[in-house]
Amino acid sequence: MKLGDSEVHIWQVNLDEVQLHLLSADEQVRADRFKFEQHRKRFIAGRSFLRSLLSRYCQADPMALEFEYSSHGKPALKRSRIQFNLAHSQHLALYAVTYDRLVGIDVEAIRPMDDLESLVQRFFLPSEYKAIRADNALFFQYWTCKEAFLKAIGTGISKLKELEIENAQLKTIPVEARSRKWHLQQLSIQDDFAGAIAVEQNCPSLELKSFKSLTGEMQELD
Template sequence: MSDWQWIPTHTVTPIAPQTLHIWRLPLRSEGTNHWWDLLSRDEQQRAQRFVRSQDQDKYVQVRGTLRCLLGQYLHIPGQTLCFDYGDYGKPQLISSCNSLNLQFNVSHSHELAVIAVTQTTAVGIDIEQVNPQARYIDISQRFFATAEHETLLQQPVEEQCRTFFQLWTRKEACVKAMGGSIAHALDQINVAQGLHQASIAIEMQEEPHELFLHNLFPDPNFAGAVATQAPLQHLHLWQWASISSD
């Protein structure tokens, strides 16, 4: 959808309950040194374990930008933030440095990353570059729910690849909003319903509540989705504008 407008800025605006902020971050393989000192020692050590320098650069850029953004929301230095991790590795701020009860989630694919931020409600976000070489019919048949696979097969052949990645990112976003792992929940969520609607409430199998799912269009070559555990009234789209040269 070309009508999605991402507003470039490196300054956050205050966030309110029932509001979702999504930040789009183009990833570059250079100019990440200014982020290094924002990272914790554990994050620096993790960055150094990447074999390829471009993967290290992307990790540093995403993690540094995340700290910068969250620090601005909370009005504290980004390097002072402390994170905890759920059973499946989803990061969250510890309560002592999270006066606004911010919830966030991050996804990146190839040269693009997105960061979703809410207040109070849990959020999951996912993007994937659409890859026509993927064996998407085989993957769908093996891992998707029957209704999802049938929805994929019902699409025109020329739209099946993008539909597959839209279904995949919708499923991943829902799982991340629940704090889980997609490997443990592939058959617990049917994200084919309302596939082409901007947003929809998804009934969770074996769960007492709904998820609120929104399609996301981060780039013409990408599919994406974001899910929250509570309904939202406002969505704001920002593109991170680098401050490295300031």
């Protein structure tokens, strides 16, 4: 896989179709902790695909890749320019891969939320509350935008109310992130999923390219 300096590659993967088992010892321990078999299989598929994918960019053995984690659990490759992030909801996983810039990605299955209004009041600002309190799909659009950004900067949901979104655009961001420029974009994926990516804008023009994996084969999306 060739990755240009200004490119961000976005991968869409059906975890139920991935037939790989490429786990380190600590990843296998994590897999064995899952109570439900479906969740365990999807974790194995997700981590195995991540190793397979990154190995193509690094031109390295997937089992030789070493990861490190931030205080909030964000993974990174040791000794590499490559920056990546991943997210999954149900069977669908998204991966973002780029060079030398912070990146975060998120995906959520759009589903009924019985406590929608209370969740919006708890996690969103008053300006956002007015827009999404009665719109289930819009809630997930806003949520994935916020999650993608917070994952990019490597912090947790404690910063949710320091981040204001308006029409899928960044309006106000946490103080520690203001020294950088950012690109936030909603992702067009399956109708019943919402997705978003946040990328550090450290070059004049970013080029986002979308790919998908079907039964192990990788191809670029139109």
